[in-house]
Amino acid sequence: MTRVTVDPITRIEGHLRIDVEVDQGKINKAWASSTMFRGIERILLGRDPREAWLFTQRFCGVCTTVHALASVRAVEDALNLPIPINAQYIRNLILIAHALHDHIVHFYHLSALDWVDVTQVLKADPAKASSIAESLSDWPNNSTKEMAAVKTKVKGLVDSGQLGPFAHGYWGHPAMKLPPEVNLIAVAHYLQALEYQRYANQVVGMLGGKTPHIQNVAVGGVQNAINIDSVATLNVDRLYQMKSLLDKVVSFVQNVYVPDVCAVAGFYPDWFSYGSGVTNYLSVPDLPLDEGSTKYDLPGGFIPNGDLSKFHPITGQKDPYWRKAVTEDSEHAWYKSGGPLHPWKGETDPEFTDWKEDGKYSWVKAPRFEGQAAQVGPLANVLAGYASGNPLMVKWTDAALGKISAIAKVKATPAMLHSTLGRHGARAVRTAVLSELAVKHWQLLTDNIVKGDSAIFNQPEFPKGEIEGVGFHEAPRGTLSHWVVIDNGAIKNYQAVVPTTWNASPRDGKGTSGPYEASLLGNPIADAAHPLEVLRTVHSFDPCMACAVHTFDPQGNNVAKVKVL
Amino acid sequence: MKTAIYGIGNILMGDDGIGPAVVAYLESNFPLNSDVTLEDLGTPSLDLPNYMTGYDRVIFIDAIAADDPPGTIRLYSRDEIVATPPGIRVSPHEPTINDALIVLDFAGSAPKDVVLVGIVPQTLEGGMTLSPAVAGAVPRAAAAVMREVGKRYAA
Numbered sequence: 040m041t042r043v044t045v046d047p048i049t050r051i052e053g054h055l056r057i058d059v060e061v062d063q064g065k066i067n068k069a070w071a072s073s074t075m076f077r078g079i080e081r082i083l084l085g086r087d088p089r090e091a092w093l094f095t096q097r098f099c100g101v102c103t104t105v106h107a108l109a110s111v112r113a114v115e116d117a118l119n120l121p122i123p124i125n126a127q128y129i130r131n132l133i134l135i136a137h138a139l140h141d142h143i144v145h146f147y148h149l150s151a152l153d154w155v156d157v158t159q160v161l162k163a164d165p166a167k168a169s170s171i172a173e174s175l176s177d178w179p180n181n182s183t184k185e186m187a188a189v190k191t192k193v194k195g196l197v198d199s200g201q202l203g204p205f206a207h208g209y210w211g212h213p214a215m216k217l218p219p220e221v222n223l224i225a226v227a228h229y230l231q232a233l234e235y236q237r238y239a240n241q242v243v244g245m246l247g248g249k250t251p252h253i254q255n256v257a258v259g260g261v262q263n264a265i266n267i268d269s270v271a272t273l274n275v276d277r278l279y280q281m282k283s284l285l286d287k288v289v290s291f292v293q294n295v296y297v298p299d300v301c302a303v304a305g306f307y308p309d310w311f312s313y314g315s316g317v318t319n320y321l322s323v324p325d326l327p328l329d330e331g332s333t334k335y336d337l338p339g340g341f342i343p344n345g346d347l348s349k350f351h352p353i354t355g356q357k358d359p360y361w362r363k364a365v366t367e368d369s370e371h372a373w374y375k376s377g378g379p380l381h382p383w384k385g386e387t388d389p390e391f392t393d394w395k396e397d398g399k400y401s402w403v404k405a406p407r408f409e410g411q412a413a414q415v416g417p418l419a420n421v422l423a424g425y426a427s428g429n430p431l432m433v434k435w436t437d438a439a440l441g442k443i444s445a446i447a448k449v450k451a452t453p454a455m456l457h458s459t460l461g462r463h464g465a466r467a468v469r470t471a472v473l474s475e476l477a478v479k480h481w482q483l484l485t486d487n488i489v490k491g492d493s494a495i496f497n498q499p500e501f502p503k504g505e506i507e508g509v510g511f512h513e514a515p516r517g518t519l520s521h522w523v524v525i526d527n528g529a530i531k532n533y534q535a536v537v538p539t540t541w542n543a544s545p546r547d548g549k550g551t552s553g554p555y556e557a558s559l560l561g562n563p564i565a566d567a568a569h570p571l572e573v574l575r576t577v578h579s580f581d582p583c584m585a586c587a588v589h590t591f592d593p594q595g596n597n598v599a600k601v602k603v604l
Numbered sequence: 605m606k607t608a609i610y611g612i613g614n615i616l617m618g619d620d621g622i623g624p625a626v627v628a629y630l631e632s633n634f635p636l637n638s639d640v641t642l643e644d645l646g647t648p649s650l651d652l653p654n655y656m657t658g659y660d661r662v663i664f665i666d667a668i669a670a671d672d673p674p675g676t677i678r679l680y681s682r683d684e685i686v687a688t689p690p691g692i693r694v695s696p697h698e699p700t701i702n703d704a705l706i707v708l709d710f711a712g713s714a715p716k717d718v719v720l721v722g723i724v725p726q727t728l729e730g731g732m733t734l735s736p737a738v739a740g741a742v743p744r745a746a747a748a749v750m751r752e753v754g755k756r757y758a759a
Contacts, residue, residue: 079616079617079730081730082616082730082731082732094616097614097616097646097647098616099647100614100646100647100648100649100651101649101650101651103646144650148650148707149650192710192712196710203706203709203710204703204706204707206706230710230711233653233707233711236654237654237657240651240654249643250651251646251648251651252644
């Protein structure tokens with residue numbers, strides 16, 4: 040029996056440690072552990088709730104906007120404060136643009152190297168690569184000339200003796216299966232993705248005032264002055280600049296990202312049978328369509344045991360089903376254990392032991408929904424959309440499954456989505472849905488402004504005494520919730536339950552594993568010294584550990600170490 | 605010639621906030637030409653290439669891991685940044701500046717002129733104040749940044 044430790048596993052914001060036990064080429068035990076603690080929420084205690092978002096957007100460098108918006112939503116929820124519809128649309132556009140950017144980057148720049156062997160590009164025929172790419176979509180940048188230029192670039196890199204941005208990849212690994220031409224297409228699109236994700240980020244900057252730290256949010260609305268004729272404000276010119284950026288991103292997502300994910304999936308059909316893990320799925324509704332946040336464009340809810348017929352929708356932040364269901368358990372986390380606690384009562388008292396496989400072994404607490412482990416992320420969101428019959432989710436899911444079936448020459452079904460590849464596929468589906476909603480919400484905002492409505496802000500007023508609120512957001516990595524207790528206008532408690540905490544959860548008091556741990560069981564390991572398969576499954580969740588536990592490595596060690604014990 | 609000056613680091617994590625602190629100091633003490641961008645980038649991770657594209661030169665200010673006493677300032681050239689194995693960084697905001705440069709070099713859109721003004725931190729524990737040795741280094745680090753800006757204008 041071999042024990043493999045991968046520490047840390049993310050190429051960005053590391054500090055996630057995975058231990059797996061391998062027996063006869065398969066994983067039979069797994070532990071997900073976060074190795075660093077920082078109680079960042081404590082910085083908020085006693086502060087003015089109207090300013091909390093300025094601090095929370097510093098929780099994580101990847102998801103600044105996400106934490107800013109969850110924070111103002113939490114305070115508005117505590118105050119029962121609706122916000123003007125312009126403010127909803129502006130926030131929605133920021134969230135959509137951020138997600139488009141983030142999902143594109145995840146596939147091409149973070150996880151593609153788990154599937155793409157860059158060295159194989161040298162064997163590719165550019166003309167053949169071009170004709171394969173052109174059979175997948177109408178994207179204009181798939182010419183033989185384009186493919187040949189990329190092949191030359193890669194050759195230059197290989198000849199220089201270094202692999203540049205691809206040096207971290209497991210190239211030449213026996214688990215790599217793509218034909219040379221598909222590897223070439225992937226590298227060509229890697230370079231194009233670098234450009235197109237930037238357009239999405241520019242939209243965040245145009246609405247947010249700045250990136251990465253947006254300036255335009257306020258408890259009660261936004262601070263984007265609107266005047267269709269004034270150059271200094273959100274006007275017709277700026278709206279159309281934004282539209283042209285969004286149109287480019289929409290085209291890239293639908294003509295490049297979605298077909299690429301389907302193609303990669305089609306060549307790795309085995310990976311539809313690995314990595315399901317925890318099949319309780321949690322997502323929350325998002326993209327509110329009215330001032331009081333009672334109607335949403337994207338559905339969310341809870342699916343137990345992967346059974347879509349048992350889908351239980353969450354109707355909004357006020358839904359008592361949602362408000363009561365979330366707890367955090369620290370039986371196997373390095374905190375003083377008590378029973379599972381609701382976030383409004385959450386405690387963060389460290390109790391460090393060493394890494395103990397049967398005891399405490401992580402700085403991540405174990406969040407539970409109605410006492411059960413739950414997987415969050417695009418897959419949970421897409422399944423909620425599919426189960427509730429959301430037309431866009433159904434349309435894009437069916438389209439992706441159709442494309443995969445054609446390439447893999449096996450029938451791809453929604454049941455296959457409970458897997459490592461299913462998470463990649465669902466992320467592409469969600470991105471396609473968001474690309475359509477980007478255009479829709481741009482139109483909603485533009486129509487409303489042109490109609491003459493320029494309201495952006497409702498003044499918050501804080502009552503005497505104690506109030507509680509929760510702000511949620513279906514973030515790129517899944518369900519995010521900020522829980523705030525306000526006493527006489529000052530923050531008394533603040534807990535952020537972030538997506539990666541759900542997925543990287545350690546075992547709970549009942550011994551139930553979290554999604555990462557459960558999803559690794561049964562995964563094949565071709566070469567224990569190079570556990571590419573572990574990376575495939577864990578990366579499919581899009582982990583963001585610094586975000587999950589707000590941790591920190593004083594050694595600055597960002598080398599993915601693989602130790603075979 | 606477009607120049608960018610970027611502070612990197614997390615203001616919630618003690619001395620990791622040194623980059624943003626130097627940016628704030630520059631903002632209030634030095635008038636900069638309109639072709640110079642000055643920004644606190646926080647912990648930008650994979651977004652970093654986005655902020656480097658389109659600039660001829662970029663000056664970074666960041667906490668570094670080195671054996672020198674807290675508050676020590678060290679400058680790293682572009683070649684050193686690309687050649688230095690991971691380890692000059694101390695914070696969770698990987699990928700590092702060198703990763704971003706390597707990606708942009710491959711894409712063919714990297715700035716030619718890059719320098720890192722690094723400051724050795726004392727503590728990286730949660731909190732919004734800099735330790736005295738590191739706070740004392742802020743004006744010196746700002747001066748080092750301005751020297752780099754000036755040098756490049758002279759050239």
